[in-house]
Amino acid sequence: MPIGFHSAAFGYRRRSPVIEDFTFAFPRGRTVFLGPNGAGKSTVLSLAASVLRPQSGTVVHGGRRTDRRGDLAEFRRRIAWLPQHIESVPRLTAREQVAYVGWLKGMNRRDAWDASHGALQRVELADFADRKVHRMSGGQQRRVGVAQSLVHEAEVLLLDEPTAGMDPRQRRVFHEILGGLDQHVLLSTHDVADLEDTYDHVVVLNGGTVRFAGAVREFHALAPPGTAPGRLAEAAYYVTVEEEAAACA
């Protein structure tokens, strides 16, 4: 169990809670996290990354809890986090920014600098290593974000819509990277194409509640009989979130 939530509750100020008494163990391996806009995916991922802290309950990884002050630094070192919106550090180049994240995660400066080159190569940005991040396109900044999550040896990667804004080639490169990772991955997306090629598990969230958790094959089996093979994931998704399906047959 890479990340566990125990009776966690969280709400943004003056809003109704996004999650309440949320207890769930995310599975090992590669998990795709689905759900409609506003379901709470980013909030849950931010809590899992300890960027947000639950108002009650806790989040656990490897015996370390986000509600124990002494655990927090080690908890964060073991987890890589790609938020939905990348912050570029003013004036830093892509290589400096990726190395900086490695250093923040506990690497020494030399190792972080060396590792940043490899991380940028993996996302095909080695030629842009000296470019200022704030001058890069949205899709390139996303790839810098992916490089940031690869630079240190995290045990769990939490990726919030990592392929948003990437062109088709870069989406393919990203899926190849994902396929080669040994770490546990929890990734939110609205893209349900080719789930079986990329992920082991599916978790669907709606209204702050897990509506489905299981293997990709089990998820596809929720699709109504007669659904076209290429539309199984989409149809299963509509069943789990109880939305009216577009024509999936």
Ligand SMILES: Nc1ncnc2c1ncn2[C@@H]1O[C@H](COP(=O)(O)OP(=O)(O)OP(=O)(O)O)[C@@H](O)[C@H]1O
């Ligand atoms: N910073 C914030 N301040 C106040 N409310 C917020 C904030 N961020 C999210 N919310 C609210 O929390 C709820 C869950 O939002 P969240 O972004 O976690 O959903 P999501 O499933 O990631 O959505 P999407 O697929 O659109 O990214 C929504 O009702 C949203 O309006």
